[in-house]
Amino acid sequence: MSKVQSTLASDSSQSKFRDIVRNRKKGWRRSICIIWALMGPGLVAAIANNDAGGVISYAVTGATFGIGLFIPLVFCLAPLAYTIQEMSMRLGAVTQEGFSRLALRRYGKFWGYYHISTLAFENLLTLITEFIGMTAGLVLLGLPLWVSSILCLLLVVAFVLFTGYWTKERLALFVGALNIIFLVVAAMTHPSLSAIGHAFAAWNVPKELQGGVIWFVIATMGNAIAPWMIFFQGSGTIDKGVTSNELRLSRIDTALGTLIQVIIAAGIIICGASLFGHVHNISNAGPAEMVGAINHVAGRWPAILFGLGLFNAGFLASITVSLSSSWSIAELFGWSKSLNDKIWEAPKFYAVYIGSLVFAALAILVPHLPLNLISIATQVIGGVLMLPLLIFMVLMTSDRKLMGAYRTKLFGRIWGWAMVLLLIGLTLASFWQTFFQ
Numbered sequence: 001m002s003k004v005q006s007t008l009a010s011d012s013s014q015s016k017f018r019d020i021v022r023n024r025k026k027g028w029r030r031s032i033c034i035i036w037a038l039m040g041p042g043l044v045a046a047i048a049n050n051d052a053g054g055v056i057s058y059a060v061t062g063a064t065f066g067i068g069l070f071i072p073l074v075f076c077l078a079p080l081a082y083t084i085q086e087m088s089m090r091l092g093a094v095t096q097e098g099f100s101r102l103a104l105r106r107y108g109k110f111w112g113y114y115h116i117s118t119l120a121f122e123n124l125l126t127l128i129t130e131f132i133g134m135t136a137g138l139v140l141l142g143l144p145l146w147v148s149s150i151l152c153l154l155l156v157v158a159f160v161l162f163t164g165y166w167t168k169e170r171l172a173l174f175v176g177a178l179n180i181i182f183l184v185v186a187a188m189t190h191p192s193l194s195a196i197g198h199a200f201a202a203w204n205v206p207k208e209l210q211g212g213v214i215w216f217v218i219a220t221m222g223n224a225i226a227p228w229m230i231f232f233q234g235s236g237t238i239d240k241g242v243t244s245n246e247l248r249l250s251r252i253d254t255a256l257g258t259l260i261q262v263i264i265a266a267g268i269i270i271c272g273a274s275l276f277g278h279v280h281n282i283s284n285a286g287p288a289e290m291v292g293a294i295n296h297v298a299g300r301w302p303a304i305l306f307g308l309g310l311f312n313a314g315f316l317a318s319i320t321v322s323l324s325s326s327w328s329i330a331e332l333f334g335w336s337k338s339l340n341d342k343i344w345e346a347p348k349f350y351a352v353y354i355g356s357l358v359f360a361a362l363a364i365l366v367p368h369l370p371l372n373l374i375s376i377a378t379q380v381i382g383g384v385l386m387l388p389l390l391i392f393m394v395l396m397t398s399d400r401k402l403m404g405a406y407r408t409k410l411f412g413r414i415w416g417w418a419m420v421l422l423l424i425g426l427t428l429a430s431f432w433q434t435f436f437q
Contacts, residue, residue, distance in 0.1 A: 038249045039256070040169045041236030042085055044320060045229045046257030047176035049081075050264050051317030052133020053126055053378050054223040055182070055310055056287055058265055061216050062272025063293075067195055069213075070220060072203040074265045077224040080419055082258040084225050084390065085233050087397045087408070087416070089254055092234035094244045094406045098331035099234050103392055106402075111392070116332055118385050120356075122227050123325045125378045127318060127360035132374070134314035135364065136287035137307035146365055153361040156318045157354055165239050165339040175316045179264050181309040185294075186267040188302040189274035196270075218384070218426050223265070226382045227389055228324040235327035239338050244406055271306060274298050318357060326352040387423045394420065 050058075061070050088099065095102060100119075104112025131152055138148035162168050233254075242250055271294065278297050287310060295303030323339075326349050330337035336346035343350045394416035397408045408416065 038242065038246060039173065039253050040240055041233050041242070042089060042250065042254030043257035043260070044169065044172045044176055044316075045085060045233045045236070046081070046254070046261040047179055047264070048172075048232075048313075048317045048320040049223065049226055049229055049261055050179060050182075050268065050313055051126065051130055051321070052287075052310055052314030053129025053317075053374075054265070055268050055313045056129065056133060056290065057216075057219050057223055058268040059272030059275075059290055061220065062269040063275035063290075064272075065213070065216065066276040067191070067199045067270065067273045069199075069203070070216070071196065071266045071269050072200050073217070073220055074224065074262050074269070077221060078258050078262045080221075080422075081224045081261065082255055083412075083415060083419065084393065085229060085254045085258065086251055087393050088230045088233040089237050089242075089250050090244075090247060090406060091393070091397055091403075092237035093242050093247060093250065094403055096238055096243075098238065098328060099231055099389075099393075100328040100332045102396060102402075104332060106396065107392070112332060115389065115392075116328055118388075119227055119231060119328055120325055122378070122382055122385055123321050124356060124359060124363075125374070125381065126226070126228065126321050127356055128363045129374060129378050130314040130318040130321065131360045131364045132314075132369075133287055133310045134318070136291060137311050140288055140291060140307060149361045149364055152314075152318075153357055156315060156322075156357055159319050160343060160350055160353065168339050169236075169240070172316060172319060175312060175319075178312045179260075179309065179316075181305050181312065182264055182271060183267040185298075185302045185305045185309065186270040188305070189271060189294075189298045191270045191273065214426075221423075221426060223382070224261075225386050225390075227385050228321050230389055230393065231328045232320050232324040235324070235331065235337075239327070239340070247406070271302075274302075318360075322353045322356050325356055326350070384427050387420070387427055390416075390420055390423060 058070075058074075091102070092098065097105075100112055100116050103115050131149060134152040135145060135148035138151065139145055143151075159168065159171070162171060237250070272290075275293050275297055278293070291303050291307045291310070294306050327337055329335075329352050330346070330349045333348075335348045337349045338346065341349065394408070394413065396402055398413050398416070400407050
């Protein structure tokens with residue numbers, strides 16, 4: 001075991017994980033225990049990707065275009081999301097180094113600082129959308145926006161007061177499980193099962209992407225493969241103490257998270273589709289107006305539950321997005337960076353975490369922000385910024401010297417570069433849509 005791995009394994013939280021993995025008992029009970037122990041980075045990253053901004057974006061997409069194109073699209077994006085997350089997990093488990101540190105060490109300071117700066121920019125925008133979503137329900141209850149923002153800030157910051165990675169991860173998993181509320185709301189809107197079936201059977205991409213459809217396609221892809229997920233998954237894998245010996249079961253964790261993520265995303269689109277034909281210009285409204293529209297069309301309880309789900313999604317994502325920034329910046333500069341550390345043991349790590357949250361909490365107090373538009377634009381920017389990250393991810397996981405026996409196989413490399421070409425095409429399409437249409 002390497003020096004880094006020995007240090008990780010010595011921590012009490014990681015010792016708990018390693019004790020379960022090293023249990024010599026045979027049979028299905030041991031397998032279940034190991035799967036439970038390994039559930040975490042992949043599952044949390046994927047579920048948190050249905051964040052408040054993503055929820056708003058998906059709901060606006062459903063309200064604008066209905067079910068037809070976008071529900072099949074989110075399922076088509078599942079293999080893409082899984083591949084990227086698996087590469088991030090494998091890179092962290094094998095090298096025991098975060099993405100930003102690897103980019104700095106292998107490709108120079110420019111690319112190391114480029115990835116960190118773009119991640120920080122994207123994450124700050126994303127955090128703003130999380131606070132937009134979290135405060136929406138509290139504002140509807142009659143609380144002033146500034147009070148709602150402070151309450152949400154205190155709640156998310158309180159997460160760091162819990163002790164150890166293991167406890168924080170289990171709490172995040174519990175919060176993520178509450179996202180099932182969107183499936184309940186989708187069922188309460190009484191969607192047409194035949195229409196959903198027809199969407200899959202007769203799915204096609206329009207020949208002419210008019211009316212801003214291309215923006216929603218890019219936003220949907222940006223939500224499925226958000227840049228922060230790469231940094232969170234890799235750093236979470238390292239912080240938990242996962243090594244190359246647990247790759248098989250860690251892939252189960254990642255695959256399960258991806259499957260749950262697309263199912264929940266489809267449910268949110270169905271929630272939004274209940275407004276299709278009833279509400280116009282929803283992209284110019286805020287999440288409070290979205291909840292109000294659901295109340296008007298589907299009823300009071302679906303609206304209340306949707307608001308609760310929006311708060312929950314924003315709460316989980318605020319934690320994970322902030323942590324991805326904290327882990328990556330601390331990794332790049334060599335700071336203490338473990339969730340097993342208390343605040344006074346890793347002050348710079350937690351300063352980034354809390355500071356980014358404070359910024360977002362203050363930003364939403366700016367008057368006349370186009371809230372839903374910011375949510376969609378954030379997903380579009382994420383899709384565009386994903387391109388260089390994906391290129392470096394494919395290069396590093398294909399490097400024999402870096403990955404050894406765990407390098408990406410030939411088919412995986414072909415598939416990886418195909419994803420790069422797809423993102424290049426969508427990026428060019430977004431520029432064409434912006435400047436020439």
